[in-house]
């Protein structure tokens with residue numbers, strides 16, 4: 001099926017990035033969030049990124065205007081009835097996502113693929129909320145979406161070959177490189193990345209090193225472009241905690257237990273870069 005109108009649920013850091021990339025590839029985009037102020041913040045973020053591209057001479061101002069013109073803001077889930085393909089990028093919380101998929105299943109046409117940008121929740125569990133599990137798939141973009149080349153495509157047990165092919169081709173259309181992962185908690189990316197970040201938080205918790213020393217060791221010793229604590233701040237500490245909880249619950253293995261210090265920061269509302277304070281202050 002040809003995808004002309006692309007629906008995005010959630011206008012946060014990921015949803016905004018996905019909407020931008022889809023609009024830049026020429027698709028009409030509907031970007032939905034629960035409140036107008038969240039959709040407006042998402043649009044402002046996209047406009048600021050595009051303005052920088054124009055300033056640097058990487059994009060013509062007419063192109064910027066056309067890209068922005070293709071993104072339609074929405075606060076009513078019913079608007080998604082017009083979408084030919086959907087990516088859900090709402091908060092990493094099972095209750096929220098399960099309800100969204102039940103609602104979207106009744107709103108969207110039966111042939112529409114419902115994908116999720118979830119970092120860790122098994123696609124099979126999400127698909128089981130709908131009457132179309134063959135059309136449910138993981139389309140896991142990386143942060144920041146316009147910059148990062150990877151899309152991890154996650155096939156659930158019930159995902160059809162046609163759904164897989166359409167999602168793979170769409171990733172290529174967005175200028176990304178897809179990689180296939182099978183459906184286990186955390187898939188490939190966060191199965192490997194998040195325990196490393198969690199261990200870095202344990203190092204801080206146990207006083208093995210300061211935040212700066214922990215990040216310096218990983219940057220200069222392992223050649224990572226940024227340290228794990230700075231990366232946790234970029235991802236969002238609430239998202240990191242939610243992913244660790246999913247790994248811990250999904251595998252019933254204590255090696256995935258979230259560090260108490262990570263939980264303490266999230267409980268204090270220190271969520272990282274997105275709200276000004278995490279392991280570092282912004």
Ligand SMILES: NC(=O)c1ccc[n+]([C@@H]2O[C@H](COP(=O)([O-])OP(=O)(O)OC[C@H]3O[C@@H](n4cnc5c(N)ncnc54)[C@H](O)[C@@H]3O)[C@@H](O)[C@H]2O)c1
Nearest residue numbers: 010011012013014015033034089090091092118119143235
């Ligand atoms: N942050 C990352 O680095 C990263 C990377 C890859 C994937 N993800 C995944 O992407 C998803 C979104 O993460 P984020 O970092 O953008 O979070 P975020 O907190 O920046 O944004 C989440 C947005 O979802 C909205 N939302 C919540 N419930 C909703 C609903 N019922 N309907 C519509 N919108 C709703 C919130 O209002 C918020 O604007 C999560 O599943 C996360 O695991 C995050």
